[in-house]
Amino acid sequence: MVRGNLLATIMKTIVVLTGAGISAESGISTFRDNNGLWRQYRFEEVASPEAWAREPELVMDFYNMRRKQLLAVKPNAAHFALEELEKKFRVRIITQNVDDLHERSGSSDILHLHGELRKARSTADKDLVYDISGWELKLGDFCEKGSQLRPHIVWFGETVPNIMVAAGIVRKADIIIIIGTSLKVYPAAGLLQYAPSSAPKYLIDPEATPEYQVRNLQIFREKACIGVPKLVKELLISAVQTHQSP
Numbered sequence: 001m002v003r004g005n006l007l008a009t010i011m012k013t014i015v016v017l018t019g020a021g022i023s024a025e026s027g028i029s030t031f032r033d034n035n036g037l038w039r040q041y042r043f044e045e046v047a048s049p050e051a052w053a054r055e056p057e058l059v060m061d062f063y064n065m066r067r068k069q070l071l072a073v074k075p076n077a078a079h080f081a082l083e084e085l086e087k088k089f090r091v092r093i094i095t096q097n098v099d100d101l102h103e104r105s106g107s108s109d110i111l112h113l114h115g116e117l118r119k120a121r122s123t124a125d126k127d128l129v130y131d132i133s134g135w136e137l138k139l140g141d142f143c144e145k146g147s148q149l150r151p152h153i154v155w156f157g158e159t160v161p162n163i164m165v166a167a168g169i170v171r172k173a174d175i176i177i178i179i180g181t182s183l184k185v186y187p188a189a190g191l192l193q194y195a196p197s198s199a200p201k202y203l204i205d206p207e208a209t210p211e212y213q214v215r216n217l218q219i220f221r222e223k224a225c226i227g228v229p230k231l232v233k234e235l236l237i238s239a240v241q242t243h244q245s246p
């Protein structure tokens with residue numbers, strides 16, 4: 001067995017569930033904070049199949065505005081710390097975020113639950129997905145089958161295609177880290193029920209409240225850019241000590 005595979009078998013697996021809070025310090029709005037997106041927009045008007053059928057221009061503008069903002073921001077210290085974690089652990093990121101900041105910070109194993117802002121999907125064939133070059137997707141942009149392209153986003157009321165894949169990943173976690181999510185939107189918020197009760201769990205969120213019905217949970221009431229690098233440093237040190245001990 002080559003060294004790489006050997007390392008992969010003895011490396012512990014850390015599953016990281018992220019939400020909008022990990023991207024907040026990059027300048028991307030969260031949804032439910034005081035200045036969050038759902039304070040500025042009604043999601044029924046910009047993020048649902050009914051909205052798309054009723055007023056597609058408004059929906060397109062909502063995602064074009066967010067895509068334009070995404071192109072102007074960068075990953076932050078929390079994103080880069082998760083990439084650093086890959087030195088000693090198998091890190092599997094399950095994100096509710098539609099931004100590409102985990103990708104741009106170098107993480108290698110990312111599962112998007114709610115879609116990807118920089119991609120478009122055919123309205124005739126959900127398997128036809130395309131990268132959007134630049135920030136704008138327009139009415140009149142068609143797929144190869146001649147149907148209108150839509151944002152590659154899971155809207156309210158639509159099923160989350162990757163949820164059972166995500167549950168399978170959480171089931172096999174040795175360690176779980178939850179960063180910057182209000183855990184208010186299901187089925188994503190229900191993923192924690194699949195976590196092994198024995199697995200150490202860490203939650204990083206400045207507004208975290210102790211109401212989570214989760215065993216073996218340590219809460220860091222800090223912003224991601226402070227809490228994530230701190231936790232990553234601790235985990236990397238513990239990994240070195242574990243491998244050094246006879």
Ligand code: APR
Binds near residue numbers: 019025206222
């Ligand atoms: N660092 C860490 N956490 C933060 C920070 C920060 N700097 N700033 C805010 N937070 C926390 C908030 O306290 C809150 O708990 O991030 C969380 C953001 O919660 P939401 O705005 O509800 O975002 P999220 O949980 O990702 O929403 C889930 O809801 O609207 C849908 O599809 C959308 O994926 C989204 C889903």
